[in-house]
Amino acid sequence: MSSGSGQSARGDLVPSAILGLLGTRGPTSRADVARALDVSPATITQLTKDLLARGLVMELEHAPSLGGRPARLLGLVQSAVGAIGAKVTADHVAVVDVALDGTVRNSVVHPFDPDAPDAIDALGHILGDAVAAHEGHLLGIGVGIPGAVDTQASGVVEAPTLGWSDAHVGAVLRSTLGVPVLVENDVNTLAVAERLYGLGRAHSTYLVVTIGRGIGCGIVIDGAVYRGASGGAGEIGHVPMAQDGPRCGCGNVGCLEAYIGDDALLRSAAERGLDTSSTEALAALADAGDPAARAVYREAGAMLGRALAGVVHTVDPEVVVLLGEGIGAWQHWEPGFEPSFRGHLMPGRRGVPFVIEPWDEDKWALGAAALVLATPFDATGAAGDQGRLVRERLHAGAGPANGNATVGAHR
Amino acid sequence: MSSGSGQSARGDLVPSAILGLLGTRGPTSRADVARALDVSPATITQLTKDLLARGLVMELEHAPSLGGRPARLLGLVQSAVGAIGAKVTADHVAVVDVALDGTVRNSVVHPFDPDAPDAIDALGHILGDAVAAHEGHLLGIGVGIPGAVDTQASGVVEAPTLGWSDAHVGAVLRSTLGVPVLVENDVNTLAVAERLYGLGRAHSTYLVVTIGRGIGCGIVIDGAVYRGASGGAGEIGHVPMAQDGPRCGCGNVGCLEAYIGDDALLRSAAERGLDTSSTEALAALADAGDPAARAVYREAGAMLGRALAGVVHTVDPEVVVLLGEGIGAWQHWEPGFEPSFRGHLMPGRRGVPFVIEPWDEDKWALGAAALVLATPFDATGAAGDQGRLVRERLHAGAGPANGNATVGAHR
DNA sequence: TGGGGTTAGTTTGGCGCTAAATAAAGTCAT
DNA sequence: ATGACTTTATTTAGCGCCAAACTAACCCCA
Helix, strand or coil: CCCCCCCCCCCCCCCHHHHHHHHCCEEEHHHHHHHCCCCHHHHHHHHHHHHHCCCEEHHHHHHHHCCCCEEEEEEEEECCCEEEEEECCCCCCEEEEEECCCCCEEEEECCCCCCCCCCHHHHHHHHHHHHHHHHCCEEEEEEHHHHHHHHCCEEEEEEEEHEEEHHHHHHHHHHHHCCCCCEHHHHHHHHHHHHHHHHHCCCCCCCEEECCCCCEEEEEECEEECCCCCCCCHHHHCEEEECCEEEECCCCEEEEHHHCCCCHHHHHHHHHCCCCCCHHHHHHHHHHCCCCHHHHHHHHHHHHHHHHHHHHHHHCCCEEEECCCCHHHHHHHHHHHHHHHHCCCCCCCCCCCCCCCCCCCHHHHHHHHHHHHHHHHCCCCCCCCHHHHHHHHHHCCCCCCHHHHCCCCCC | CCCCCCCCCCCCCHHHHHHHHHHHHHHHHHHHHHHHHCCHHHHHHHHHHHHHHCCCCCECCCCCCCCCCCCCCEEEEEEEEEEEEEECCCCEEEEEEEEEECCEEEEEEECCCCCCCCHHHHHHHHHHHHHCCCCCEEEEEEEEECCCCCCCCCCEEEEEEHCCCEHHHHHHHHHHHCCCCCHHHHHHHHHHHHHCHHHHHHHCEEEEEEEEEEEEEEEEEECCCCCCCCCCCCCCCEEEEECCCECCCCCCCCCCCHHHHHHHHHHHHCCCCCCCCCHHHHHHHHHCCCCHHHHHHHHHHHHHHHHHHHHHHHHHCCCCCCCCEEHHHHHHHHHHHHHHHHHHHCHHHHHCEEECCCCCCCCHHHHHHHHCCCCCCCCCCCCCHHHHHHHHHHCCCCCCCCCCCCCCCCC
């Protein structure tokens, strides 16, 4: 008889979760780690002993006492651990290089043509450059896609806005880059980032709603991104708001997105006699006090409020966070949104808080990187075998000073 | 040092899951049990050995070979194990006594006044009679409530239709009955029943939608009923279908229920000049071919189709099942429903199947009983400490021939 | 009739985690 | 400064489950 690796449902993921937690939350006591991971203190002591012996973790100063024995803080030995995140859009690829704690170390934007026959290879080259430029130990690459992804590990993509159908993004990138690659719907990547660095610190069940070209929604349940039976959960942009109505890009009529997506806002503005060619221009008009422009936003806000009330009724989250490229004009949405949202919520649910988050261009790509950095916490196994690889790399530590990947060798 | 009960995330629930499976699915081979419970065959062998020794399980005949060694079927020694289920409504309580396999052994309806000051005590007496009448080993009692329940174990109820607010149903019943009591929203009980005896055999993520006085929706994700952050998930009856619209019982306007609930159907009929005092009468008119009555249903079907399309987009289930008191008239809903549902689904999601299930009056109460019978499979711990008690009683076996409870002794 | 192939079930060693007891290191009040 | 209380960390025994190797029992086909 021999080995046996028994993976008692939690799946040997606690050690990497400790490393991940120390990375994202900074120095933490054993007791706090145990509480944060919902694991017994005994386990932390034992696993920590091993991590200390292997030189991955070190003991730091004492924290001030809270009435009892003061806590001994634990910290990562080398924080030169990071991940690369990329967000693919219809005309460019944004790539960021982030550290474990979520700070962006580098950020580049490459022009990109998803319609080109070798588009995925081109994406591979872009990411290859990022891998070469990466300093320190690279855990893996996360890729955010505006479309449906079967699983993070296999990464087969269905993305109408890119013109991609049955595109094997994961497999191709993996073979050319030689590091773990995780592919996910872009909105879900934001949900993961929120779980690590945002709402997830205080809540476990929430919605992450994006407004912009389209309307999206990531659903986090008990700290895990809920993907649905076919990876298509949270497609609230296509919730029908009326029996008929404007035609949507998806082919149907009455979709939320067809009322309040960027294109719809511009159309609505045109109908009111405004001559705006971009949402920035429309927002500027509203900023300047133009009543028609403000009406456009107010109406959109009311529509969004009603839609989200419906989603809140079916999902029952603790809290809702709103962000996205369009969030800059939120002040103009709000007058329509607030009364509509609250007014359509059941009495007992009216208290559901919503949080507005500022937006910057890196956020999509940062979310994609968070995909990698979240694998240590991924109890549901959403990241599959690629997640396992990431955890292995985390345990392997810094390696030989530079951490450049040996291309090609990887399955 | 001593005991230590290590509950490695799955929580020592496999043994009772074996018993539960043998009860609900009938005689099953070890290999099939392992597959059904997603547990290793080794575990089944070991635990089965114990259950055999304790006389709870026996080996039956061989099943015909499927090309290899033929399977030895396992069966429960005594199937006189059952549960009691009760559904509370505004004017009566339906109580059923069911066996492990879901067959109804007895069914009674008691008049009931939820507004009476001692209503919960009265409920306790009704259930006490059922406990006394129960033959064999009683695992516990499930109670279905048309309202929000905090947790199944504590059973604090918020039910406007009953006039109950902050009602400690669970605690009171538990203390007077001396057996485990699980309280849950009525729609969720149907979802649990479906998980044990219906869709759950073939699917793990689905919606259970009820039509009748109200419109409800139970959400099952990965085989577990999803309750939401505050136990209020699936309240699709109050999804707003328009910015304004008819006033709903919840106080808001435009709720789905205010369009297609029983009352709304009658109102709609009246507006079309029909003189119907009940939905039965309305359905009879439609059966007879009355065009106005049919229009009422067609319009309601279209509204329901649109609403469910929205829910499907946000939850992404494998399949949707429709049932409830109102399902008898489904043939009249369908002409409106089908085109509206499909037409509002995104192209990639249009294939989502929906299943219509017939209805009988016992179904609510049966679902409540299923709550108890499902605890062995409850990996998420929704049933809490009461679930643990149920599992203990399942292990305890038949006991002294009659299985009448020792009242009062129970916490 | 006697090997492949296939499915069912068992044995064995051992991993991952836990609960409970215990030790360690402080705070606070009197 | 002595004891009561708190909070942190470690030790210990052991449970639940698993993977891998193995045995068992049947089919099919030459």
